[in-house]
Amino acid sequence: IIEMRYGLYNGKVRTQREIAKMLGISRSYVSRIEKKALNKLFKELSM
Template structure:
């Protein structure tokens, strides 16, 4: 039974194993590199910084930003957010605008 299982999995290859006799080209060199690790780290750092700024907002503004921009699920419209918070849509609009101005002012300029 163990012998059959080993036959199905095949040979294990290393990404650093040379593909040519001279050893210049490895398997890792032939695979596409679609993920830019540095950009991913920057994106995660920006997302963490944005979440920290949103968490610093007053409770109602924080709830509006989380709902409107989908922090806790799918983004909601101003009307849906207003209904969930039992306030008017225009008040949601004003608070959202104030929160965005706060975030813009605290976000580092590049």
């Protein structure tokens, strides 16, 4: 989700809605996964 959201894989930035449609999940679930992943990244980078 992070790769798709910020274009890290192919350079194409996607919205939460686009990602949700691609994965067959709700936009709110994409949002929760994204938030959790970003929190993990920030936690690791701040150590």
